[in-house]
Amino acid sequence: MRPTTSTAASTPPRSEPTLGEPPDFDTWTCPVPLRDHDRIVMGHGGGGRLSAELVEHLFLPAFGIDPAVELHDAATLDLAGGRVAFSTDSYVVRPLFFPGGCIGDLAVHGTINDLAMTGARPLALSTGFILEEGLEMATLGLVAEAMGGAAQAAGVRLATGDTKVVERGLADGLYINTAGVGVVPEGVDIRPRRAAVDDVVILSGAIGMHGVAVLSKREGLEFGTEIRSDSAPLHELVATMVDTCADIHVLRDPTRGGVATALCDIAVAAGVGIAVEEAAIPVPDAVAGACSFLGLDPMHIANEGKLIALVPAAQAGGVLEAMWRHPLGRGAAIVGQVVGDHRGLVVAETPLGAHRVIDVPLGEQLPRIC
């Protein structure tokens, strides 16, 4: 790939990491003409000149990567050693753009968050695109810029990537896979099986926004107040928490399957019971209204900017205070406790004082949410 200096100079201003709604495709301009293609053709996935041009003129500028960078089959990262976290997620969200974000920043935030749930500091992401023949170049450009902006805002490098193209009618525009690598700080050991009786369950904020935002956009539903996705990178919030209490037992981001699935997974993995106080879980009015209208349980709705932490009771106060000082933890609250009863089960006390078993949904009430 021949480096050019003109490319960087003609890069349009980066979009905000969180895109507004609706995206303005007309303002996106290709840094240099991609052989006059305003749509993806099969050859963009062929590994030849068109593929190279797509990387050089669309992805590198959008990702904010110096076009003189040396491209290779794999990126190399210098690590001081120790434990490395490694995760992957594919993103097939529909629609591609929704209130509060798009598939691009979602794909960056989601994998950063998976890494952060081990306490890791995320270092680098890979970006694997599967593009549909006929996809508008402007759409891809906005998605790529959202990825670049999200990665830069998070201080994470988009280190290596790949692009494939499939025929028209497949892939629904585009799918993205991001895998990520991070470093787990010395002494940090955060994983589901470390949940222990008497641990306090902390939730970082209000739930249900991502799932309801995507659903409402997709189905053309309006619920009065517009609900925006909570998509956000949680690694800095986690770093703050780890600095306060390196002995956090479990972290989990309640994405697909929602808070219910996250808690159930932990209860089963660690063989503990989890008692939840339902009234303590913040559910925005608009989410509650949408769920009531649609017959959904907010506990099953996906989030992408929230986390659940299980911490030793003695340290819960300090962790909470640290979370409140971070913008993404301002709504943090204690919502439950790990108990020796009903091992493997999550039981919620309802606002009326009754108890109900919280279960994992069988499938997904809201498919294609991430």
Next chain:
Amino acid sequence: MRPTTSTAASTPPRSEPTLGEPPDFDTWTCPVPLRDHDRIVMGHGGGGRLSAELVEHLFLPAFGIDPAVELHDAATLDLAGGRVAFSTDSYVVRPLFFPGGCIGDLAVHGTINDLAMTGARPLALSTGFILEEGLEMATLGLVAEAMGGAAQAAGVRLATGDTKVVERGLADGLYINTAGVGVVPEGVDIRPRRAAVDDVVILSGAIGMHGVAVLSKREGLEFGTEIRSDSAPLHELVATMVDTCADIHVLRDPTRGGVATALCDIAVAAGVGIAVEEAAIPVPDAVAGACSFLGLDPMHIANEGKLIALVPAAQAGGVLEAMWRHPLGRGAAIVGQVVGDHRGLVVAETPLGAHRVIDVPLGEQLPRIC
């Protein structure tokens, strides 16, 4: 995810890493009933109970992973420190099964090879699946077993994964993304820009088999002899070469775009000329015949079990001998040299003594080849 011991016991015998042709779907049996689904439904991608069952009862047994393993948002790897290689590739090959392999082992070999091209020892892969609603469970089972078999044969861990499901009509059965992490040995610095004048160009064996095998299966073409994909993991061959000559300058696997694109990329990246002796490049008769029939250039056809090495002239003999001792390097030959002339260009001397410029194809003559 509840660990079971019965799962492991009822796992069927693993398929060979390289599947025969045609695959026998009838012999694949699900280790335990996946809720009586013999096809993928949307709920298998929902993050709920069906997703968990797919992981527990299909992927873990197929990958040969102890069902008691602790699953988490990210895997952690212990590294001694140093340089880590990181790569990703999505696989959209059609058909899913072809002579000599399937999308599963291809996805393992391809990312292992990308890592190996930095000289890295591959350690772990992630597996990201995008499944089409309605995909037969037996198909997915065979693909997953081929991945598990290929990873075990290569000594690489399938460390972390993700599954999404999209509606019927999208995704063409399934797509796979694998990202990989490896460790680059001390003192090894292999990358395109290290190509230097007088370096010898070595090709590890005969070209064109993967592309022609996939194409012939897809289009129902017969070329006399059946051509089988050369899909294979190259990291052990690379380790042998590095042991002989730690100062290998460049390695490249000529996948999409073929040997032509790989050499052109190196010539441009390093600003050197590459002179190729066309008669020295081994092209099997069946590949030559197919290319002649179809009007394709064997130099543009994708491979997945071959590599190109650029090594200092003084060490070429030793590297070649080391390659010949490895099963995947038995056909290794010197095919060219780096020159100070025609910088940025690859020029081949034809068998008739004429010279032609070898160029990168514009798009892809054979889409969906990997």
